[in-house]
Amino acid sequence: MHAPHDETYLNARVGIRSWLLTTDHKRIALLYFAGITFFFFIGGIAATLIRLELITPGPTLGSPDFYNRLFTMHGIVMVWFFLIPSIPTTMGNFILPMMIGARDLAFPRLNLLSWYFYIAGGLITIAALLLGGIDTGWTFYEPYSTFYATGYLILAVFGIFVSGFSSILTGLNFIVTVHKLRAPGMTWYRLPVFVWSTYATSLILILATPVLAMTLLMLLAERVLHVGLFSPQLGGDPILFQHMFWFYSHPAVYIMILPSMGVISEIVPVFARKPLFGYKFVVWCSIAIAAIGFLVWGHHMFVAGQSLYASLAFSFLSYLVAVPSAIKVFNWTATLHEGWIRFDAPMLYAFGFIGLFTIGGLTGLFLAALPIDVHVTDTYFIVAHFHYIMVGGAVMGFFAGLHYWWPKITGRLYPDYWARFAAILAFFGFNLTFFPQFILGYLGMPRRYQSYPPEFQIWHVLSSAGASILAFGYALPLFYFAWSILRGSRASANPWGATGLEWSTRSPPPPENFAATPTVVRAPYQYDQGKPCMQAGDV
Amino acid sequence: MSAATIWKCWFALMLLLAATTASAFVPLGSANIVISLAIAVAKALIVLLFFMELRGSRALVRAFAAAGFFWLLIMIVLTGADYWHRTDALAPIDQVR
Amino acid sequence: MHGFPWWPATASAYAGTIDFLFGSLLVVAALTSGLVFFLLLFFANKYRHGSNADRSGAIRKTWRFEVAWTAATLLVFVGMAVWGSTIYLRLYNPPADALQIFIVGKQWMWKAQHPGGQREINELHVPVGQDVRLVMASQDVIHSFFVPALRIKQDVVPGRYETMWFRADKVGRYHLFCAEYCGTDHAHMGGWLTVMNPRDFANWLEDQGGQTTLAAQGEELFRRYGCSGCHESGGTVRAPHLEGVFGSPVPLSDGSVVIADERYVRDSILNPKGQVAAGYAPVMPTFAGQVSEDDLAKLVAYIESIGPERSGS
Amino acid sequence: MSERAIGFQYATVAQQREASTLGMWAFLATEVLFFGALIAAYLNYRIWLGDEFIAAASLTKVALGTANTAVLLTSSACMAMAVMTFEAGSKRAPVLWLTATALLGLAFVVIKASEWWLDYQEHLIPALNFDLARHGGVAEIFFVFYFCATGLHALHLLIGISIVAWLATAIGRGRIVPGGSTTRLVGLYWHFVDVVWIFLFPLIYLAGRNG
DSSP: OOOGGGOOTTTSSOSHHHHHTOOOHHHHHHHHHHHHHHHHHHHHHHHHHHHHHTTSSSOOSSOHHHHHHHHHHHHHHHIIIIITTHHIIIIIHHHHHHHTTOSSOSOHHHHHHHHHHHHHHHHHHHHHHHHTOBOSTTTTOTTIIIIIOOBSHHHHHHHHHHHHHHHHHHHHHHHHHHHHOOOTTOOGGGSOHHHHHHHHHHHHHHHHHHHHHHHHHHHHHHHHHOOOSSOGGGTOOHHHHHHHHHHHHHHHHHHHHHHHHHHHHHHHHHHHTSOOTTHHHHHHHHHHHHHHGGGOGGGGOTTTTOOHHHHHHHHHHHHHHHHHHHHHHHHHHHHTTTOOBOOOHHHHHHHHHHHHHHHHHHHHHHHHSHHHHHHHTTBHHHHHHHHIIIIIIIIHHHHHHHHHHHHHHHSBOOOHHHHHHHHHHHHHHHHHHHHHHHHHHHHTOBTTOSSOOGGGHHHHHHHHHHHHHHHHHHHHHHHHHHHHHHHOOBOOSOTTOOOSGGGGSOSSOOTTSSSSOOOBOSOSSEEETTEEEOSBOOO | OOHHHHHHHHHHHHHHHHHHHHHHTSOOTTHHHHHHHHHHHHHHHHIIIIITOOTTSOHHHHHHHHHHHHHHHHHHHHHHHHHHTOOOEEOOOOOOO | OOOOOOSOOOOSHHHHHHHHHHHHHHHHHHHHHHHHHHHHHHHHHHTBTTOOOOOOOOOSOOHHHHHHHHHHHHHHHHHHHHHHHHHHHHHHSOOTTOEEEEEEEETTEEEEEOTTSOEEESEEEEETTSEEEEEEEESSSOEEEEEGGGTEEEEEOTTEEEEEEEEOOSOEEEEEEEOSOOSGGGGGSOEEEEEEOHHHHHHHHHTTOOOOOHHHHHHHHHHHTTHHHHHSTTOSSOOOOOTTTTTSEEEBTTSOEEEOOHHHHHHHHHOTTTSOBTTSOSOOOOOTTTSOHHHHHHHHHHHHHTSSOOSOO | OOSSSOOTTOSSHHHHHHHHHHHHHHHHHHHHHHHHHHHHHHHHHHHHHTHHHHHHGGGSOHHHHHHHHHHHHHHHHHHHHHHHHHHTTOSHHHHHHHHHHHHHHHHHHHHHHHHHHHHHHTTOOTTTTOOHHHHOHHHHHHHHHHHHHHHHHHHHHHHHHHHHHHHHHHHHTTSSOBTBSHHHHHHHHHHHHHHHHHHHHIIIIITTTTO
16 A cells, blocks of 8 residues: 555554554554653652652651652652663664664564563553552562551562563563574674663563562562561561562663663764774673673662671672773763764763763762761662662663654654753753752661651752753653654654664664665774765665 | 483483482481582483583573573572671561461 | 751761761762763864864774773772771671660661660660660561761661661760651651760769669569579579579580570570570570560670679679 | 464574574573572571571472472473474374373372372461471471472473473474474473472472481
């Protein structure tokens, strides 16, 4: 029904069944994108209510129980239903196969099954939150979660358990795809860094998520059957729960940040018109982060009653894992040297990412020092640290990737000046929101407090003011992206002058991605005199 | 992989099973757990290398197989290190029955 | 608004060392991020599209830079790790003759119990300039005893004793928080640590009512729980006499010898069959689940008091 | 998926075979960590709770455990024979060997169920009728692990038995022919379930037997 040359994956088939039963990695990416956006706004609403609540020292919006359920919802929805799936399932699904010249992922039907696991897990957890929510925090520490937690803990924990399968199957799909479906000529050192980062993320996805599955099953067994596994009232050891929970949850924070690092490593060379500085170092830093990331979880438990020996070992290993991240920041900065830097929206988001991630990473060094962590753990210093990495890093990277691949995904261009304004607004709104929380943290303001001593109020008011700016900065893209779909001008195959395989095919791409499987002739990010040298030979 | 190899492996597995069960009843103190785990590793290797044909597989498949066990080892060793060095003074807690 | 605090109160010398460490790390972080931000902005401006900066000398040998900044970061980080660990180790070996206070955390209050028997809720009065050792237990969920002014915090896990020590050097009233989420009133489970000079502290102890000392209360419990029935002369069952036992070596039935310290006394009450004294049958019943936190502390204090006369206390 | 048609995204059959093998091994790695987390928790409790925890293991039925291990190892050998004969091209032999594998699997489940029944009568099932006075809280923790581990393993075994039964009928009816990788993958899964039991057996049944 469409002439072959203008048939795209969007109009190749129509109807609800063509979406809900699709095995096209590009459509599944859009299905995930819808889910991600939905859960981002639910988590965002919870965040807004939290910031409103904390404007005054006393209870403002409701009872302490309401606040406890609010921050638990914010934590669970943001961690498991937005941050962990965000980049791998949307841009990973859409762009990775195109970047390596493949027609689809290794197991397309498994990919669709992953989406259904994600949606099923999400709906079960949302049901638990709507029915009354749970008041344990996203960490479900024992023995509170077994005997003292009220609310629909079993339903929510089961929802997270189900969504875990989506992570495992997606990771498995990506790993086999990168190994087996690379186009001819696409050697490992010609892979774009986004593919390497998504590969490293997938390693963590399949090696850490099963441990979460078992931990949540044991938690359910203890709460439902009253058998002694973790709570001392039944002879168990609560610190064992913390060990098993953080064995997953620390690598999980690397699941959240590694894809964003991959996106930034794609954007910086393109808008600097220069090869990435130290490609091999950046690539092996991603793998190193994925590997060493499994050795450091004990730094969440320095004051939890862990043995002195373990605390010393985990402190040293946590400093080790910081080195690859530092190397990446230096390499991004060095890439700018002697480049032709353009400041389009993706590049502004990338600058924002590097700035905020640097601050987030450096504050991590404070937390790895044992005595400082003893003072600041469980305070707002920690809240500020992980928001700088998650929101300043992962979400900024998500928006950077979105702005960078939007023309390829939708075939439309968005208004660049509005996008740049949104990037700058988000950057300043973010800093005003979370930098005061560092000061609050060192002052000793504990986490998860609805009411706090009055002398901390000034910083909370500043933080809440920043939150409103940040919320506006995140809502803006919704408008101009919608506008771009309706009336944005058509995007060419390569609007940014990038060199990857995905820019050698039409935007939006045809269902089979490439008319003929491309052969790769050179490494990524090659420019001469500012002109891109495409990875795909003259196809 | 020929039938003969399969049944030779099966026989070796049966021998190892007998050995591990027998050795469990010999009072060797903490050596018992070491022996039983060593025999278990031996049996697992027979199944992995011969029945699951890891012996003839490409290096990549062997790496995938080893990765799972290696990461499990990381978890066991690091949590075990904590428990090994833990000196707790147990306090009474009213057992909830 | 109540003022504009940007640095927490400093109530102990230890807090000073933490501030110094934090300040040094802050300087290192500021320098590093300053360098990165400066380079970002400098390159962004100098090499912006359309500027005619000199772009000829593209760096060929990149690995030289890589090795340099990798080694530099590794060195600085290892230095930080070692510095932090040495300070941390000081937290771990409490002085021997510290003033010992029992703290019990339960859902949504901190109960303190001084050796002299005085009790406080959500309050803790301590003398200035003297080492104080807190022995803490929880009755329900994990709490965390946190005094920002002293820069110390320790999670209190139910089912085991956690210890923490400090020496407050400045008189004053400092915040006390619960730092581990423990339910509805997690935010209200806190109060004040009041550091007083020794004279005021002594007066305060007095007008808390001369309750009997811990040891005296322990002796009363020693009778009530029936320990005296066996452990004192004229008892029906042959059981070791406890006078002079505390702090001295006790030969066990399996041939090993153990020092009868708090842990040994506590374990013998909760799990008597664990370490049986040499020459006695393991007939003592377990008291786990019957003897509460507070009573166990008193029994230990009593057995300690009938130990050999220790120099001072 | 029928064997002959190559997946839309694959260039050659060999590429598809290697991809499915890699995918299966990646899945088995996740299963290793899934069971492994439970075994790690068991080992930690063994260090933390010490001898009383180990002593509780002597309440398990080592005779039935050993018999079960023998049955499962034999079923693994039968599965290996099935895969070998299938890829050698014959059709009747693999169906027979697969049937033998499934029957041995069922035998394992029956022995396991009888063992649980004995445990039920001896009041050893936590949350149901565990006799705390006689065995104590630490023994109960051991039996929580015992039932979690053997329960999850039995569940995986039942899934394996149903897949093997389906495979036997599919080969019998000629729907699955040599060249594809389905049979090899089912073999990998079955052998994996056997490897899990190889590690569970000493930890559960042989602990604390040295008197």
